[in-house]
Amino acid sequence: MPAEQIVFLLCAALILVSAVMVVTVRNLVHAALWLVAALFGVAVLYAVLSANFLAVVQIVVYIGAIAILFLFAVMLTRRDLVVRTPGMRGSWWIAAVLALLVLGGLVFLIVNQPGVNRTALAIPAGVDTLHALGNALVSSGQYLLPFEVSSILLLAALVGAVYLAVSRKS
Amino acid sequence: MTFWNDPINFLSGWLSGILTAWGLPATLAMVLTIFIGIVLLVMFAMTLDIFLVWVERKVVARFQDRIGPNRIGPFGLVQPFADIIKLVIKEDITPDGADKVVFNLAPVMAAMAVILLWAILPISSKIYGVDLNVALLYLVAAGALGTMAIIMAGWASNNKYALLGMYRMVANVIAYEIPMVVILLIPTILADSMSVKSITEAQASTWYVFLSPLGLLIFMISAIAELGRSPFDLNEAESEIVAGFHIEYSGMKFGWFYASELLHAFTFGGFASVLFFGGWQVPFLLADGFHFGSLVVTLPGIVVVLVQALAFLLKALFGYWVIMWVKYSMPRIRIDQMLAFNWKFLTPLSLVLLSVTALLGQLQTVLLPWAFTLVMFVSNLLIIWITIEILRAYARRQRKQEERITAAAAQGAHQ
């Protein structure tokens, strides 16, 4: 078995095990830490796919910012967890059946798709994906609009979040 | 390819040759060779770390008009080894109610986050781990892992001081990450690359400290804050929260937090030298020897590599020394001041600097190199001057307001 496949399988095992822990562990701080492990696995996957920029951004944004925010939010609302610790709903098995059905449907669709077992070609020698991504994000014919709109989205999120998080003196 | 011209490649080729001769497959032999190379590099970093313990103690002693360690070995050089033996044989205490797995994972992760930085640190033109094309973001990503280690340590210790220290440290680290990342963009723009190797090579003629002195200043300030060293050491304000997030750690686990902080400081000195002082570049030294105009002193490759490595380590040590200098001469600032300084001053300033650099960077291909350097340097000085003027106007207004208040209070007292 080629080295790449071994790396992929190890990484997939890490992602799936951590993801299962994220949705089942009762202690929410542990759930958030398992999320960090799952996200790290996804970053390795991006590295396997030669998406260098996304691999590091995954760690910078998800582990360096989003996971920290999650952990802080859990610690801020922990009174609830200590007192009552609500885990999962009683009817969790319905959700499990539903999730398995969705998975079965997706896998059925995927394996019956023509050309799905293709392997990737090598990236052409002259292509510098990093500079290409930069150019794509700022050329008006390509992704300039989504790029600028995403900054406005983040501005809106900041304004909204700050507005909600401030305790208003009322 | 001989030993004298390209020692690293020669040695690795020699080693993998021996391994293949033993009957190992070629790929496995290569992986093993790389593995041994990595272990050697990390061992070098660790040895340096031990040496840094001595440097730190000696320098702080000099700053405080003491002698420092001088009993064990010449100039106390063996002192850090004694420290390590002490740490290793000390009883390791896990506090009651601690989250054991997370508690034990945190120091390993803290050390790992710093060691990972050495994978991209270019020590010389031939001695470097890997030339990653997203190296600058990798630097930030490794920092993110370090932050996660701090959160884990603070949370798992089951101690109020640890938790409070962790909150302060994380607030500090994440706040100053913004100006740091913005400043990392400046060498990226100037060199048109995120790889530390290309950035170093782009500084062959002009170090970026001449193009962006203000950038270096902001980088050093945010690096000190990222490290949580004085004046940003609220995370371990002894009078308030004792030792901060690692208060419950003892023995070698504490040792790793301490060692990784020192190595982190040195590594930041190294990155400052890569980004602004040309990394391993030595003036007049090219790949085959010194070139003083028409006078050429030819040197074998190995000497060039060693001179470059020495230059890099000296520059990094200089950065580290500046960090120590600041640490031992500045008082600690309050948390509100620390946050206000970042969000209201450093972040806007770095964004202005970034915009100006991006605009003027367009001239890089138009102007002659010396003219471009002059334009950049003057623009930086202008930004500094305008900032100082704004700050002075603000301070004058504050002072007037305060005078008015004291005058009113004095009048009220008279009546």
Next chain:
Amino acid sequence: MNIPLSWFLILSAALFCIGLFGVLTRKNAIAILLGVELMLNAVNINLVAFWRYLDPSKMAGQAFAVIVFAVAAAEVAVGLALIISVYRKRSTIVADEIDLMKW
């Protein structure tokens, strides 16, 4: 690269379904958001895998993945701020008990 495309797609489908399970079963609102994060990551794996396997010289997949990062960040910021805000008012983050707008 020797890995078939279907491996990535199946992994991403599995991750998506685990996230879905979490969203459906968890009672704690923050835990529900954790599940949503898993689902967003599953989508991103797909985008990057298609970029790599179809045409690496066209940056569509990576550009979209970058924008998904922005969306995920915005979602987490607003979602957690909402939860904190509700927690302040009602001292609970159990999704079932936040039923002010039920009718």
Next chain:
Amino acid sequence: MQSEWLYIGLFLIVGILIPVAPLVIAALISPHKPNPIKQSTYECGIETVGDSWVQFKAQYYILALVFLVFDVETVFLFPWALSLNKMGVFAVLEGILFIGILVAGLVYAWRKGMLEWA
């Protein structure tokens, strides 16, 4: 997959093994005599008061919130910085617009008093 990531993977393994090794040695040779007093959490020499996972100031959370948005936006600037050489002044102006939107968020948070440590 590129060989540079394999190298970083190997580095990660070494980076875990090297910190773990002294910890294992320490665990083997250091004494281990726990007792309740020794293991109680440290609190200035007096008995620990209350639950140690205390509620903390919400300000920390709000700062993490502001940081999240800024972090994502500054990371987005890296591809932009790499496109400047080729795309010219137009790209620079787009980036400055992007930074302007970022600053607008900062100004809003500032005016709302989010950056004060109250």
